[in-house]
Amino acid sequence: EERKTVHCxxxxxxxxxxRNTYWNFTFVPLMEVGKVKFIVVQASDVTEKVxxxxxxxxxxxxxxxxxxxxxxxxxxxxxxDSLELPIARLSYPDLSIIQINNCAYELLKNYTDAEVRNxxxxxxxxxxxxxxxxxxxxxxxxxxxxxxxxxxxxxxxHKIVTKNGDRCFNILYQPILGFNQEVAEIxxxxxxxxxxxxxxxxxxxx
Numbered sequence: 001e002e003r004k005t006v007h008c009x010x011x012x013x014x015x016x017x018x019r020n021t022y023w024n025f026t027f028v029p030l031m032e033v034g035k036v037k038f039i040v041v042q043a044s045d046v047t048e049k050v051x052x053x054x055x056x057x058x059x060x061x062x063x064x065x066x067x068x069x070x071x072x073x074x075x076x077x078x079x080x081d082s083l084e085l086p087i088a089r090l091s092y093p094d095l096s097i098i099q100i101n102n103c104a105y106e107l108l109k110n111y112t113d114a115e116v117r118n119x120x121x122x123x124x125x126x127x128x129x130x131x132x133x134x135x136x137x138x139x140x141x142x143x144x145x146x147x148x149x150x151x152x153x154x155x156x157x158h159k160i161v162t163k164n165g166d167r168c169f170n171i172l173y174q175p176i177l178g179f180n181q182e183v184a185e186i187x188x189x190x191x192x193x194x195x196x197x198x199x200x201x202x203x204x205x206x
Contacts, residue, residue, distance in 0.1 A: 003029050003036060010050055022050040086190040088127070089176075092183050095143065096124050107190070135159060139171075146173040147183050157197065168197045 008025040024046050030038040086104035088097055100108065105119045108130060116122055116130070128136060135158060146153040153173040160167050170191040178184035 003031065005029070010046060019047075021045060021047045023047075086192075088188045090127065090143075090186040090188060092147065092175075092185050094126075095186070096126055097122050097130075098185060099123070104190070142171070142173050143186055146175045146186060150175050150177060150181075150183060157193065166194075167192065168194045 006027040008027070010022045011025060013021045013023065022045075024044045026042040028040040028042070029036045030040060084103060086107045087101045088104050089099040090096065091098050100119060100122060102119070105116075105122070108122065109116055122130060138155070138158065142153050142155050152175075154170070155173070156170045158169045158171050160169065170193050172189040172191075174187040174189070175183045176185045176187060
């Protein structure tokens with residue numbers, strides 16, 4: 001035996017008085033003729049102190065999580081806007097625009113008769129309302145295939161008819177799966193191949 005005072009900090013009693021409580025204990029040995037004769041136990045209820053600290057720690061943890069999520073969103077948006085290919089995120093199942101990057105916005109401004117003031121003005125709007133010259137049957141069929149297969153679908157030479165002339169795009173349709181492994185949204189990436197098609201047709205006509 002070490003015969004010294006022992007402290008037990010924040011010992012938890014489960015379901016004491018229908019709730020969890022926390023106690024500090026101090027065990028003090030009383031000696032008689034060199035031997036422990038009695039042990040004095042001192043107890044103090046520190047439940048409020050512990051619960052207040054836990055609440056502060058929980059709030060701090062939640063704040064850190066929110067800050068981390070906000071940072072991740074900002075980084076994602078910066079990465080999204082930095083890509084040089086037009087990219088749009090479409091919601092599922094209504095297929096409205098969730099987000100477009102700068103490149104897609106600049107492209108859209110040149111190929112729509114709809115009012116487009118800024119990137120925010122196209123959010124929650126249907127792509128069908130914004131690009132009237134799109135081959136909707138082929139576009140919709142490609143999206144449907146991506147949704148059903150939950151796999152990336154790549155289609156070549158989509159034609160978009162505009163007042164400024166026809167443009168051709170290779171389009172990638174990437175379904176994004178949620179936690180339940182069901183489609184949550186569709187990412188659409190456009191690759192302008194108008195120049196390549198024109199050169200190909202020029203060569204074939206010789």
